[in-house]
Amino acid sequence: MSPTALLVPTFTQMLQSLSAWLDKAAAHEQASGAEPDDVLTKRLAADMFALAAQVRFTAFQAQEPVYRLRGDALPESLLDVRRAGWNADATPSSLRDAQTCIADARAFLAGLAPHALDEGAERPIALELPDGAVFDMTGEQYLRDWALPQFYFHAIAAYAILRNHGVALGKPDYVSHMFAYLRPGTMPQDR
16 A cells, blocks of 8 residues: 555544544533533643644644655644644644644645655655654655554544543544445444
């Protein structure tokens, strides 16, 4: 499977799910009498980023590999998404902002040509982390060992924060894209 064929649908599907989770979170907050945007301040542990940051990091991680595989520098607008994640505790945010961030990432992915990333599989990637660590790998190694795990880490953190906060999410919400493949008549409630 080519890098483009793997990443674009994978990231797009999970971003769609993340958007739906936030819709459920807003409804949950309203039903409980809370301000819907307050859910963005929730976190799993004191030393973890809050939901607002996890959403931004998920959107960032969906776009970063495109630039790395093409050999392009990350644009300032994408770096702003990452900075907004780092500063989410200090900068007020809203569910509308979070949904816009997700929608922008989805639109970016939708605009890619069918084989946009494929030539980057063998490209040398130097991944420099903010703490100074540098990892040297091929594009394929970067996708497998960094891009996909990082993306899913932040998406799953967002899911876990919402579940922990009482939002009614379950496995069908996490893998909602699978229902496109469901054999008719095989859902347990259909039997």
